[in-house]
Amino acid sequence: MSQSDDAAFFVKDIHTFALSQSKTYDYLTTLCTTAGPRLSGSEASYDGLAYCESILNQIGIDTLFRVECDVPRWDRGELDLSLKVNGKQIPIRATSLGNSLGTQGKSITGNLIEVNHLDSLPFRDIENKIVFFNRPMDPTQIRTFNAYGGAVDQRVFGASRSAKYGAIATLVRSIGTDIDTVPHTGVSVYEDDTPSKIPSVAVSTFDANQISKALKQGKQVTASINSTSSLRSDTASYSVVAEIRGSEFPDEIILVGGHIDSWDLGQGAHDDGTGCMQSIQVIETFRALNYQPKRTIRCVLFINEENGLAGGNSYAEYSNDNNEYHLAAIESDAGGFSPRGFTCTGHEDIFIPMLKNLKEFEQILEPYDLFIKKGGAGADINPLKSQKGILIGLSPDSQRYFDLHHTSQDVIESVHPREFLLGGAAMTSLVYLIDQYGL
Amino acid sequence: MSQSDDAAFFVKDIHTFALSQSKTYDYLTTLCTTAGPRLSGSEASYDGLAYCESILNQIGIDTLFRVECDVPRWDRGELDLSLKVNGKQIPIRATSLGNSLGTQGKSITGNLIEVNHLDSLPFRDIENKIVFFNRPMDPTQIRTFNAYGGAVDQRVFGASRSAKYGAIATLVRSIGTDIDTVPHTGVSVYEDDTPSKIPSVAVSTFDANQISKALKQGKQVTASINSTSSLRSDTASYSVVAEIRGSEFPDEIILVGGHIDSWDLGQGAHDDGTGCMQSIQVIETFRALNYQPKRTIRCVLFINEENGLAGGNSYAEYSNDNNEYHLAAIESDAGGFSPRGFTCTGHEDIFIPMLKNLKEFEQILEPYDLFIKKGGAGADINPLKSQKGILIGLSPDSQRYFDLHHTSQDVIESVHPREFLLGGAAMTSLVYLIDQYGL
Numbered sequence: 001m002s003q004s005d006d007a008a009f010f011v012k013d014i015h016t017f018a019l020s021q022s023k024t025y026d027y028l029t030t031l032c033t034t035a036g037p038r039l040s041g042s043e044a045s046y047d048g049l050a051y052c053e054s055i056l057n058q059i060g061i062d063t064l065f066r067v068e069c070d071v072p073r074w075d076r077g078e079l080d081l082s083l084k085v086n087g088k089q090i091p092i093r094a095t096s097l098g099n100s101l102g103t104q105g106k107s108i109t110g111n112l113i114e115v116n117h118l119d120s121l122p123f124r125d126i127e128n129k130i131v132f133f134n135r136p137m138d139p140t141q142i143r144t145f146n147a148y149g150g151a152v153d154q155r156v157f158g159a160s161r162s163a164k165y166g167a168i169a170t171l172v173r174s175i176g177t178d179i180d181t182v183p184h185t186g187v188s189v190y191e192d193d194t195p196s197k198i199p200s201v202a203v204s205t206f207d208a209n210q211i212s213k214a215l216k217q218g219k220q221v222t223a224s225i226n227s228t229s230s231l232r233s234d235t236a237s238y239s240v241v242a243e244i245r246g247s248e249f250p251d252e253i254i255l256v257g258g259h260i261d262s263w264d265l266g267q268g269a270h271d272d273g274t275g276c277m278q279s280i281q282v283i284e285t286f287r288a289l290n291y292q293p294k295r296t297i298r299c300v301l302f303i304n305e306e307n308g309l310a311g312g313n314s315y316a317e318y319s320n321d322n323n324e325y326h327l328a329a330i331e332s333d334a335g336g337f338s339p340r341g342f343t344c345t346g347h348e349d350i351f352i353p354m355l356k357n358l359k360e361f362e363q364i365l366e367p368y369d370l371f372i373k374k375g376g377a378g379a380d381i382n383p384l385k386s387q388k389g390i391l392i393g394l395s396p397d398s399q400r401y402f403d404l405h406h407t408s409q410d411v412i413e414s415v416h417p418r419e420f421l422l423g424g425a426a427m428t429s430l431v432y433l434i435d436q437y438g439l
Numbered sequence: 440m441s442q443s444d445d446a447a448f449f450v451k452d453i454h455t456f457a458l459s460q461s462k463t464y465d466y467l468t469t470l471c472t473t474a475g476p477r478l479s480g481s482e483a484s485y486d487g488l489a490y491c492e493s494i495l496n497q498i499g500i501d502t503l504f505r506v507e508c509d510v511p512r513w514d515r516g517e518l519d520l521s522l523k524v525n526g527k528q529i530p531i532r533a534t535s536l537g538n539s540l541g542t543q544g545k546s547i548t549g550n551l552i553e554v555n556h557l558d559s560l561p562f563r564d565i566e567n568k569i570v571f572f573n574r575p576m577d578p579t580q581i582r583t584f585n586a587y588g589g590a591v592d593q594r595v596f597g598a599s600r601s602a603k604y605g606a607i608a609t610l611v612r613s614i615g616t617d618i619d620t621v622p623h624t625g626v627s628v629y630e631d632d633t634p635s636k637i638p639s640v641a642v643s644t645f646d647a648n649q650i651s652k653a654l655k656q657g658k659q660v661t662a663s664i665n666s667t668s669s670l671r672s673d674t675a676s677y678s679v680v681a682e683i684r685g686s687e688f689p690d691e692i693i694l695v696g697g698h699i700d701s702w703d704l705g706q707g708a709h710d711d712g713t714g715c716m717q718s719i720q721v722i723e724t725f726r727a728l729n730y731q732p733k734r735t736i737r738c739v740l741f742i743n744e745e746n747g748l749a750g751g752n753s754y755a756e757y758s759n760d761n762n763e764y765h766l767a768a769i770e771s772d773a774g775g776f777s778p779r780g781f782t783c784t785g786h787e788d789i790f791i792p793m794l795k796n797l798k799e800f801e802q803i804l805e806p807y808d809l810f811i812k813k814g815g816a817g818a819d820i821n822p823l824k825s826q827k828g829i830l831i832g833l834s835p836d837s838q839r840y841f842d843l844h845h846t847s848q849d850v851i852e853s854v855h856p857r858e859f860l861l862g863g864a865a866m867t868s869l870v871y872l873i874d875q876y877g878l
Binding site for chain 1: 454455458459578581583616617777779780806807808836838839855856857858861
């Protein structure tokens, strides 16, 4: 029997274990329903971290440690938004955008003006108005992440850029694929040169369409916003790192990770409870199958991916300070849907040959229909690029993700057990192959 | 610009059209909610056929005709099933299996005996008992269709084989992936040599587990069955065939198809409204993009896939009688989920070279992550094998299909628009490539 036959059998064992014995879907259920949503700095975020530590200790690992960092404490507060079309109130489903500030106890009222590109702001008369950003995600993109990437600038920078031209607030069409009444939150950023930290609020795609229609008909659309969103001073938090030390090449680290923090709506199930539990599944599977890795395997649960990236940045700093080398880092932060493959990036010095070597594993992964190709990896592992290992993102089917991303619908019931478990099995398989054969 | 660049651009146009302009999801919604479930011979089945004809006529095709056949008329009737464990009644969720007969006005009562393999029947004392088949689908199969194939013999032949050894009825664990209280119907067959057409009833997976547990504990489990299921004499029905005649090679037919009939529970959404509407999407897209095929494109909506295959068989007969040649036939009958690729089969004389040629299209389909590999094609097109063209099945992601297959949950709400439309775009793309380049 050849070496690659051995590998094929072990990859099959990994999948069999996942679909018949893994406990990670139960762990995910507990994380979602007991800790709940885990905004950085919230009590639930510490509960989630502690729960993951307890699982990892129970599974049995060589070392468990924390990498500390400071995280922002954003509080959604209460939002009172009323919308009038030609003086008549219409219903609106809205939610404050992450890290945005409220109205400091007073109500802000203004007329809406639709602007669909940040670049258009200087050419529109937005002074004392509420800018309504309404560019939809491009439905013709096959991978919805590409459509997300093409629309999210409105949410991230809309308020900051609008303030420079005198706007008093922004309403942003939810960055989502479907038309419904569920608003999507997500991070917004006040750039250093912003003259005023104006409020920024997401409205549901259905309501955005209604507003746009009214504006196109020449109607006056007026919003009154009263919001108590606030940002408190940073507080101490940490990422969790669990390690199985390699028997032959302990200094070559293969990292698997997801982020434990989530937005405060829903339960942070797909984003990114699934990524955390799939990373734990790698450790769980190796232990259950008595696999002793040659290289050091690290499972990292990052804090603060959503609104600061303090976990990813501090982990890379810690790692660089200790002169570590990550041969590969695999992040799962694209939802717990059926795995389609892996997308990879890395430092230009190493990327082409490493991707070529990695692609050789496609043959062993063929029964699972998993591709390996160039593409984005993940926000938390990106700071490791300077170590010149390969950065890999698990790439699940993306069609349903942005229906529920950053909404109240991102709950355990939306995670299909088999789809989720196959994602963890795909990650485990790739870690195993890299561990066995190097790159 | 090379020929394959042209092809890549056109395949992109096909996908762009699907995700932004196709009306097939609306058509599917109407089919599911207006006609509803479409058991062969039912009024709804004729409504469904007529609706598809009206869509095709509206889109504009060269020819539309019907291939007639006789179909069975099975009537589920009413099922009264009560179950007692050591004399105490427990709740049970059950439904009669397709084509099975009822109890002719009287009630049948007997003790349950669990048997998990048809081959075991001769060695068990099942006389005057109710055989309870309880072998689950193998959860470790990656493709759930393989697990279905490994379990469905109990449902199809359980009653017929049990009757030979004196059983009075059969209860069959639902052939489904998840544990819930929703029973799955599906066809059962009385073989010619069966001494008695005993009733056959599916129970939900949750209830099957409860029954099995009680039996393992040595408890007496008794069922009383009163069912009015019946089979009336065959009636006339038909498959619908819509054709765009080829400009260069009109005698080389490329078929796309699905089956219009469905079980009577749910709405026949994934099984197989999606396959019908994806087949119509091929025609819709070619017309919208003004594509004149070189070869003859046929969209076929088969009747009676579920409980007889009269549509598939009569179509092949019709085609053979007219000395036709199907260069390729593509069936979509595996659910309207995200397309993963195509599986192919065919007559041994042509299969290897044709598959090799077909696989060359994988490169153009790479942006859509679609594989082309060996595997099953589809029940309706299988009778065309003797024409020595290639038979192809659209292969969608299979993880969720057997949660809802043949149940009351197979409704339009379970079909994700983008997943469904991408399946139709995948089929359209493959038809286009075969039409352009031959095989």
